[in-house]
Amino acid sequence: MKFSDLIVSLGELVIRTGSQDCDLHGAAAITAATPSSISFVMGAKYRTALEQTNAAAVILPDRPELVAIAEALGLCWLTATNPRLAFARTIAQFYTPFRPAPGIDRHATIDPDTTLGDHVSIAPGVTIYHNVTLGDRVCLLPNVTIYPGVTIGTGTTVHAGVTLYQDTQIGDYCTIHAGAQIGADGFGFVQTATGWEKMPQSGYVKLGDFVEVGANSTIDRPAVGVTSIGLGTKIDNLVQVGHGCTIGDHCLLCGQVGLAGGVTVGDFSVLAGQTGVVDGVSIAAGSIVAGRSVVRQDIKAGQWAGDPLVPLPQWLKLAAKLKRLARS
Amino acid sequence: MKFSDLIVSLGELVIRTGSQDCDLHGAAAITAATPSSISFVMGAKYRTALEQTNAAAVILPDRPELVAIAEALGLCWLTATNPRLAFARTIAQFYTPFRPAPGIDRHATIDPDTTLGDHVSIAPGVTIYHNVTLGDRVCLLPNVTIYPGVTIGTGTTVHAGVTLYQDTQIGDYCTIHAGAQIGADGFGFVQTATGWEKMPQSGYVKLGDFVEVGANSTIDRPAVGVTSIGLGTKIDNLVQVGHGCTIGDHCLLCGQVGLAGGVTVGDFSVLAGQTGVVDGVSIAAGSIVAGRSVVRQDIKAGQWAGDPLVPLPQWLKLAAKLKRLARS
Amino acid sequence: MKFSDLIVSLGELVIRTGSQDCDLHGAAAITAATPSSISFVMGAKYRTALEQTNAAAVILPDRPELVAIAEALGLCWLTATNPRLAFARTIAQFYTPFRPAPGIDRHATIDPDTTLGDHVSIAPGVTIYHNVTLGDRVCLLPNVTIYPGVTIGTGTTVHAGVTLYQDTQIGDYCTIHAGAQIGADGFGFVQTATGWEKMPQSGYVKLGDFVEVGANSTIDRPAVGVTSIGLGTKIDNLVQVGHGCTIGDHCLLCGQVGLAGGVTVGDFSVLAGQTGVVDGVSIAAGSIVAGRSVVRQDIKAGQWAGDPLVPLPQWLKLAAKLKRLARS
Numbered sequence: 001m002k003f004s005d006l007i008v009s010l011g012e013l014v015i016r017t018g019s020q021d022c023d024l025h026g027a028a029a030i031t032a033a034t035p036s037s038i039s040f041v042m043g044a045k046y047r048t049a050l051e052q053t054n055a056a057a058v059i060l061p062d063r064p065e066l067v068a069i070a071e072a073l074g075l076c077w078l079t080a081t082n083p084r085l086a087f088a089r090t091i092a093q094f095y096t097p098f099r100p101a102p103g104i105d106r107h108a109t110i111d112p113d114t115t116l117g118d119h120v121s122i123a124p125g126v127t128i129y130h131n132v133t134l135g136d137r138v139c140l141l142p143n144v145t146i147y148p149g150v151t152i153g154t155g156t157t158v159h160a161g162v163t164l165y166q167d168t169q170i171g172d173y174c175t176i177h178a179g180a181q182i183g184a185d186g187f188g189f190v191q192t193a194t195g196w197e198k199m200p201q202s203g204y205v206k207l208g209d210f211v212e213v214g215a216n217s218t219i220d221r222p223a224v225g226v227t228s229i230g231l232g233t234k235i236d237n238l239v240q241v242g243h244g245c246t247i248g249d250h251c252l253l254c255g256q257v258g259l260a261g262g263v264t265v266g267d268f269s270v271l272a273g274q275t276g277v278v279d280g281v282s283i284a285a286g287s288i289v290a291g292r293s294v295v296r297q298d299i300k301a302g303q304w305a306g307d308p309l310v311p312l313p314q315w316l317k318l319a320a321k322l323k324r325l326a327r328s
Numbered sequence: 329m330k331f332s333d334l335i336v337s338l339g340e341l342v343i344r345t346g347s348q349d350c351d352l353h354g355a356a357a358i359t360a361a362t363p364s365s366i367s368f369v370m371g372a373k374y375r376t377a378l379e380q381t382n383a384a385a386v387i388l389p390d391r392p393e394l395v396a397i398a399e400a401l402g403l404c405w406l407t408a409t410n411p412r413l414a415f416a417r418t419i420a421q422f423y424t425p426f427r428p429a430p431g432i433d434r435h436a437t438i439d440p441d442t443t444l445g446d447h448v449s450i451a452p453g454v455t456i457y458h459n460v461t462l463g464d465r466v467c468l469l470p471n472v473t474i475y476p477g478v479t480i481g482t483g484t485t486v487h488a489g490v491t492l493y494q495d496t497q498i499g500d501y502c503t504i505h506a507g508a509q510i511g512a513d514g515f516g517f518v519q520t521a522t523g524w525e526k527m528p529q530s531g532y533v534k535l536g537d538f539v540e541v542g543a544n545s546t547i548d549r550p551a552v553g554v555t556s557i558g559l560g561t562k563i564d565n566l567v568q569v570g571h572g573c574t575i576g577d578h579c580l581l582c583g584q585v586g587l588a589g590g591v592t593v594g595d596f597s598v599l600a601g602q603t604g605v606v607d608g609v610s611i612a613a614g615s616i617v618a619g620r621s622v623v624r625q626d627i628k629a630g631q632w633a634g635d636p637l638v639p640l641p642q643w644l645k646l647a648a649k650l651k652r653l654a655r656s
Numbered sequence: 657m658k659f660s661d662l663i664v665s666l667g668e669l670v671i672r673t674g675s676q677d678c679d680l681h682g683a684a685a686i687t688a689a690t691p692s693s694i695s696f697v698m699g700a701k702y703r704t705a706l707e708q709t710n711a712a713a714v715i716l717p718d719r720p721e722l723v724a725i726a727e728a729l730g731l732c733w734l735t736a737t738n739p740r741l742a743f744a745r746t747i748a749q750f751y752t753p754f755r756p757a758p759g760i761d762r763h764a765t766i767d768p769d770t771t772l773g774d775h776v777s778i779a780p781g782v783t784i785y786h787n788v789t790l791g792d793r794v795c796l797l798p799n800v801t802i803y804p805g806v807t808i809g810t811g812t813t814v815h816a817g818v819t820l821y822q823d824t825q826i827g828d829y830c831t832i833h834a835g836a837q838i839g840a841d842g843f844g845f846v847q848t849a850t851g852w853e854k855m856p857q858s859g860y861v862k863l864g865d866f867v868e869v870g871a872n873s874t875i876d877r878p879a880v881g882v883t884s885i886g887l888g889t890k891i892d893n894l895v896q897v898g899h900g901c902t903i904g905d906h907c908l909l910c911g912q913v914g915l916a917g918g919v920t921v922g923d924f925s926v927l928a929g930q931t932g933v934v935d936g937v938s939i940a941a942g943s944i945v946a947g948r949s950v951v952r953q954d955i956k957a958g959q960w961a962g963d964p965l966v967p968l969p970q971w972l973k974l975a976a977k978l979k980r981l982a983r984s
Binding site: 107109125127129143145147148161163165166179181184185187188189190192195196197198199200201202216217218220223224225238240242256258260274276278294306307308310314315317318321 | 354355356357360410412413415416419420422423425426428433435451452453469470471487488489503505506507538540542543544559560562564565566577578580582583584601602619620647648650651653654655
């Protein structure tokens, strides 16, 4: 595409632009760019990378010293209020994730008691049991299995090998990545004289709209009630969400995070990679928990780290002290 | 169902009951109950929740002050020796996990050299290779793959997308949740001058009766011999059991636990979430290891926590000291 | 097989042998061996196990005291430069991992625009989208899904339920275990006033030759560029490799390791189980990181452990100090 057309597509994100135009065939990292690609830099620390780039065009923060470099190099450039967001939308101009055409493959098995929206795409090996409702433009990749009573909202994509257990509710415009298992039994057993007796897990899982679930993550159904994931929340790969958790809107659960049962996570919270949360704990809205932490008690909004969990600045000091102790 | 019929079904678990009867249509948490549902409370700390419940009926511990509240509210009530167990059995009155009807789907691929029990249920997309034996009432959900030489005992359910590698032995009445991979190669390589040479993993995995394996968990085969999971042991989601582990009877391995190779876990042990065990370590029967611990050496029965691993009371003191150190 | 034939097959690994010959029907651990099996011991600490073994034959390090025991017991024996490697190659004499015969199952769905090598094996439930290239002797087990633009090299085996997202490149002689998901979207989102906007993940994943990926592991595609795994690197189960990571040659990533985005791992590095690496960190070639560590900053070659990460000897001292602190 023409750089000038890209500027138009980015709309209000653009602050200023240079006078050059050029043809672009892709987006790339600043250090890996080719003469037909566009890249971006976030701030002054990428100055050297900018000076050495092979890119044809760059998206910059609105800083004169970076603009001057781009001008000197004869690059196409624009400055943006949020260069990272502008770059995200630029990538979208060049890349379309794979999505099979609408239609139902003859190797799919669909119960007659299924409600199908318009333009759904159902791939080979998909099995849909009774009393399932798929919204318009739902896309099911190969070998997705849908147990009875499931509903999937408009425009949602479910990648290969996902299982949705009975009564799972998926909102609109969600993406469920390959191998995620949603609605399997929560881990509930009662100790008896002869061993562990199963607590039947009769509840269900509900995902809001615009939720993304990473590859091979698991979200369990509870004994009673619902495990719920709020609007716009994003879950990375290999994350475990236990039975009866309530995750708010617009949260991030990063890779390998594990939530035991009955955890509450408030809106706009971020749990970084490998963090664990003990059962029944409540995390206030707006909390940010550093990677590999353990949340064993309720926490207020703030930045937290470690095990024992402390405010992040304290954790940094503690880590420094432990390093000294290790050397002494 | 009638509350009076429920009382009968619970049998010896019931100590006392009120005189009310009512119709029940489901089970719910005490705070989420509706006027047609039954709930339970475990002890005095749920007193306020009991006072405010909308439930029609409640299962209580045998405590007069809780009974008095239930009576004052005009609820149906019973007291039970183990309210949680009584509630588990109550849920089972209202809920049946999905299970396809017996029969073999035409989209399944079954080697002629397969021994099938009575009333097996084999879903679309299942593939069974040669020399496999399925007991009576085995249920295989869609896209289960069974490599040669596998045996599955009576009444076992294998959920969608599970793979059982060659020679895996599954006992009776087991439940394998979606995406679990059983019998993949243990992680064994020998360093050579040119890189890592594979140690062939010629052993197999054996699960006892009444074992449950969570979604997307993995249990590896060893180089030689067997990786075994004892009777009644329950494994949560995303758990890794390495090659050659010997897990005893009635153990619990909670979410994201990871066992390296050759680990021994004695009967009735509990490893809480995200705990790791180093290769070759032996954990005595009856051990309880707190979440996010690391077991790097053999341990005796007891409660353990942390990394370095110490007795749980010591870990609590250490955590308090580290918190003070972080603040100072 | 005859022990004497085994000796021939092991070639230069053999240093010395006894004069006995015998028939062997399998390989086993020294403590579990039967009178028709061969076993091995690594060193003097297995002396008692050797004295009590039921094995017919043993592979030994070249130590006179162990040879003397084997002679006294009347065992067949050989000494090897690397007993573990000799045992690996011995197992390979008795065990062949399951591999379906070449051919394309009628329950597979293959786009006409697919390039197939000779002697490929494609199982039931496999789906291959357009523009895919499979090398000679590629083996795809049931329910493997291959998105468009994927290439798979000669002799690679892909186990059941694996998904290869679009444009993934797999080298020659790789093994991808069941449930691994390769090329799913990296976890990239940009915060906006209304929530998290997706950074499209337009890059791809590339695996070198002789790579092994464990069951249910995940390797993500990046926003731009490539996530690459070097020649001969072995990845265990439930490992997360984030978007844009560059893993060198001959590395080991053990079970449940998690790498955030943009991590670099140099050749011949070993990350033990459950270790995490923060985004953008660079790990020098030849690094060994102990289990359950967190690498939050670039590290030089060496042995590392803990969180905060310190040299392994320091970590051992620190752990001892913390244990004392816990007791005091």
